[in-house]
Amino acid sequence: MPLPFSFSLAILLISLSLYAVLHPVEVLHWIHWMNHQEDYPEPSTDNITLEKYLTTIGRTDKGLLGTVPGPTLASTDRLPTISGDSVVLFKGASMPFVIKRSGDQWRLIGEAYVHGIMYGAAFDPP
Numbered sequence: 001m002p003l004p005f006s007f008s009l010a011i012l013l014i015s016l017s018l019y020a021v022l023h024p025v026e027v028l029h030w031i032h033w034m035n036h037q038e039d040y041p042e043p044s045t046d047n048i049t050l051e052k053y054l055t056t057i058g059r060t061d062k063g064l065l066g067t068v069p070g071p072t073l074a075s076t077d078r079l080p081t082i083s084g085d086s087v088v089l090f091k092g093a094s095m096p097f098v099i100k101r102s103g104d105q106w107r108l109i110g111e112a113y114v115h116g117i118m119y120g121a122a123f124d125p126p
Helices: 024-035 045-052 118-123
Strands: 012-021 055-060 065-069 086-090 097-102 105-111
Touching: 065 105
Parallel strands: none
Antiparallel strands: 012 055, 012 086, 055 065, 086 097, 097 105
16 A cells, blocks of 8 residues: 655655565575574474564665565465565654555555664664
Protein backbone atom coordinates (compact mmCIF):
# COMPACT_ATOMS: atom_id res chain seq x y z
CA MET A 1 0.00 0.00 0.00
CA PRO A 2 1.35 3.47 -0.79
CA LEU A 3 2.37 5.57 2.20
CA PRO A 4 -0.31 8.17 2.99
CA PHE A 5 2.05 11.13 2.73
CA SER A 6 4.48 12.73 0.35
CA PHE A 7 8.04 11.43 0.65
CA SER A 8 9.37 14.97 1.03
CA LEU A 9 7.01 15.62 3.96
CA ALA A 10 7.54 12.26 5.64
CA ILE A 11 8.93 12.05 9.14
CA LEU A 12 11.73 10.08 7.62
CA LEU A 13 14.91 10.40 9.60
CA ILE A 14 17.36 8.07 7.90
CA SER A 15 17.41 6.26 4.59
CA LEU A 16 19.88 3.53 3.71
CA SER A 17 19.47 1.92 0.31
CA LEU A 18 19.80 -1.84 0.34
CA TYR A 19 22.38 -2.88 -2.20
CA ALA A 20 22.91 -6.51 -1.30
CA VAL A 21 20.00 -8.80 -0.54
CA LEU A 22 20.84 -12.48 -0.51
CA HIS A 23 18.78 -14.72 -2.74
CA PRO A 24 16.33 -16.79 -0.60
CA VAL A 25 17.89 -20.04 -1.85
CA GLU A 26 21.28 -18.90 -0.53
CA VAL A 27 19.73 -18.22 2.88
CA LEU A 28 18.04 -21.64 2.97
CA HIS A 29 21.35 -23.33 2.07
CA TRP A 30 23.07 -21.39 4.85
CA ILE A 31 20.38 -22.44 7.37
CA HIS A 32 20.78 -26.08 6.31
CA TRP A 33 24.57 -25.82 6.62
CA MET A 34 24.36 -24.16 10.07
CA ASN A 35 21.96 -26.81 11.36
CA HIS A 36 24.29 -29.64 10.29
CA GLN A 37 27.56 -28.43 11.85
CA GLU A 38 29.17 -30.70 14.44
CA ASP A 39 29.53 -27.74 16.81
CA TYR A 40 25.75 -27.25 16.68
CA PRO A 41 24.10 -30.64 17.25
CA GLU A 42 20.68 -29.05 17.82
CA PRO A 43 19.06 -26.83 15.16
CA SER A 44 19.33 -23.18 16.15
CA THR A 45 16.06 -21.52 17.12
CA ASP A 46 17.31 -18.33 15.45
CA ASN A 47 17.44 -20.17 12.13
CA ILE A 48 13.96 -21.61 12.62
CA THR A 49 12.66 -18.09 13.30
CA LEU A 50 14.39 -16.83 10.16
CA GLU A 51 12.47 -19.39 8.09
CA LYS A 52 9.18 -18.90 9.97
CA TYR A 53 8.94 -15.18 9.36
CA LEU A 54 10.21 -15.29 5.77
CA THR A 55 13.03 -12.82 6.19
CA THR A 56 16.32 -12.67 4.39
CA ILE A 57 19.67 -11.13 5.13
CA GLY A 58 20.56 -7.79 3.58
CA ARG A 59 23.33 -5.20 3.76
CA THR A 60 22.88 -1.45 3.45
CA ASP A 61 25.03 0.83 1.34
CA LYS A 62 26.63 1.89 4.65
CA GLY A 63 27.68 -1.73 5.35
CA LEU A 64 25.14 -2.48 8.09
CA LEU A 65 23.75 -6.03 8.17
CA GLY A 66 20.22 -6.99 9.07
CA THR A 67 17.15 -8.99 8.22
CA VAL A 68 14.52 -7.63 5.85
CA PRO A 69 11.24 -8.98 4.45
CA GLY A 70 12.17 -11.89 2.22
CA PRO A 71 10.38 -14.38 0.01
CA THR A 72 6.61 -14.18 0.04
CA LEU A 73 3.87 -16.75 0.12
CA ALA A 74 1.60 -16.94 -2.92
CA SER A 75 -1.35 -16.13 -0.65
CA THR A 76 0.01 -12.73 0.39
CA ASP A 77 0.26 -9.47 -1.51
CA ARG A 78 3.44 -8.36 0.26
CA LEU A 79 6.38 -7.62 -2.01
CA PRO A 80 9.83 -9.02 -1.21
CA THR A 81 12.76 -6.73 -0.51
CA ILE A 82 15.11 -6.29 -3.46
CA SER A 83 18.34 -4.38 -4.02
CA GLY A 84 17.60 -0.68 -4.30
CA ASP A 85 14.79 -0.63 -1.71
CA SER A 86 15.27 1.73 1.23
CA VAL A 87 15.53 1.07 4.95
CA VAL A 88 14.05 4.01 6.88
CA LEU A 89 13.43 5.08 10.46
CA PHE A 90 10.23 6.91 11.32
CA LYS A 91 10.15 9.26 14.30
CA GLY A 92 8.87 7.38 17.34
CA ALA A 93 9.33 3.90 15.85
CA SER A 94 11.57 1.39 17.65
CA MET A 95 12.51 -0.43 14.46
CA PRO A 96 13.38 0.43 10.88
CA PHE A 97 11.10 -0.34 7.94
CA VAL A 98 11.71 -1.22 4.30
CA ILE A 99 10.00 0.95 1.70
CA LYS A 100 9.92 0.60 -2.08
CA ARG A 101 9.49 3.36 -4.66
CA SER A 102 6.31 2.93 -6.67
CA GLY A 103 6.15 5.67 -9.29
CA ASP A 104 6.02 8.97 -7.41
CA GLN A 105 4.92 7.29 -4.16
CA TRP A 106 6.45 4.84 -1.67
CA ARG A 107 5.11 1.44 -0.57
CA LEU A 108 5.66 0.04 2.89
CA ILE A 109 7.14 -3.47 2.56
CA GLY A 110 7.57 -4.35 6.22
CA GLU A 111 9.67 -4.11 9.35
CA ALA A 112 13.37 -4.86 9.43
CA TYR A 113 16.16 -5.49 11.90
CA VAL A 114 19.35 -3.61 11.07
CA HIS A 115 22.19 -3.95 13.55
CA GLY A 116 23.38 -0.53 14.65
CA ILE A 117 20.20 1.50 14.08
CA MET A 118 17.64 -0.19 16.34
CA TYR A 119 15.85 1.81 19.08
CA GLY A 120 17.27 5.11 17.89
CA ALA A 121 20.92 4.01 17.99
CA ALA A 122 21.48 5.71 14.63
CA PHE A 123 20.75 9.07 16.27
CA ASP A 124 22.77 8.62 19.48
CA PRO A 125 26.03 10.56 19.52
CA PRO A 126 29.14 8.34 19.21
